[in-house]
Amino acid sequence: MILDDFLSFDADGLYCGYGDFYLDPKQPVAKAVITHAHADHAVSGNTSVYATAATVAFMQLRYGKNAGKVIYTATYNAPFEIGEVQITFIPAGHMPGSAQVLMEYKDTRYLYTGDYKLQPDSTCEPMQFVKADVLITESTFAEPNTAHPDPVEEIKKLNDIKVNILLGAYSLGKSQRLIRMINEYAPQKKVLVHHRIMPINAIYEKLGFALGKHQMYGRKLMKTQEEWVYIVPPFTFDSYLRATGVKRLFASGWKNLQVNAQDTLFISDHADWADILHTIEQTQPKQVWTLHGEGKHLRDHFKNDIFVKLLN
Incomplete structure (x- = not known):
């Protein structure tokens, strides 16, 4: 059964009360599951940090001893538990160590993408698709007219x-x-x-x-x-x-x-509209929850086919 309150926002960010942890918190918290090392997803000062080894390495470079008091590293596709929630890091294709967070609770699978891209990139692990009941996707470029060039x-x-x-x-x-x-x-x-x-x-x-x-x-x-x-x-x-x-x-x-009209360089590390739709197709969720962008276009696109909830 999908729990509507499995994830919720509070002053510190996106919170999972069933495991008592935050996903990419905005402020330092007791338990932080970090998808990747960009500053808008990985703040310093958390007590316990759960992340891939690459993410931890970048955080330690930037934050030193403030990267986290207790650090738990996990490899891709290696489940671990926080409370009653089983977590598995899945490659997200955004940068080295970037991870989608697969959360399993009472036979229901919730997949938080963090930032991700599908375009080939030889400087990080490629995006990997997994099935989930709920896909919690970033929607940075979730707009039908957005298509990233080659x-x-x-x-x-x-x-x-x-x-x-x-x-x-x-x-x-x-x-x-x-x-x-x-x-x-x-x-x-x-x-x-x-x-x-x-x-x-x-x-x-x-x-x-x-x-x-x-x-x-x-x-x-x-x-x-x-x-x-x-x-x-x-x-x-x-x-x-x-x-x-x-x-x-x-x-x-x-x-x-882009700083001039004559010479543009459109290179993005996020999924565009077609990539998001492809990810939903591969994930086969019963519901899609959106955040980090505008989700209303996905809601309009799927109408009655898939329930789309805007988390922010």
Whole structure:
């Protein structure tokens, strides 16, 4: 039987009262099940943290001793229990260590996706589908007119830009994916990386995800036109608003983050509308619960076929 109150929101985030734990809490809590290490899903200061080893490694890099007082790591597809709820981490395809959280309670399966993507990505584990009675899906891009383009064709656009490129990207996840893709599909480019990104790259390499050739940024290097691509985090990208002698690009699935109409770079680490529908098809849920975005389009799409509940 599906329990309507299996998950609920309170001031600290998404709470499972039947196991007494939070999923990606917004504030530090006693028991936190963390899907991945991005800051909007993994806060510091939790007492007990349940996550994959890769997620823990990134959290420890960013938070040090505040990553969690007690840390429980679990591999993919290896069930464990919190209270009376059995939990299994399933690959989510978002970044290394990212996990969907399969929760089983009294013979009912609830699957919380966290952030996920279906597009191929050689810098993380691929998305894995499992069956569930309730799919709790992110709906960041759950809008029928949203379709992410082929990321390979997007990165190949860099081949036509013959000046140095200042490329904005999130430090964890997106930057590493870009480094790998540039090495594969724009190999004549030379990749420079902001110093804050380099320690994250080292964890990727340790996890077995080879990124390809890149080096630390040097000011003298960018003064020469040798088809450099300098990857920087958002705060640095914004500080170079008036940079001359470079083409400014920002890699994102969001249209409002593209900095010029002529040269866009639509590369997203989230599922688009078609991918969400495909995930629902593969999961075969009796109900779909949405969060982290707009769920009304899914409710309108399925009408009476599948019950869709908007959690936020």
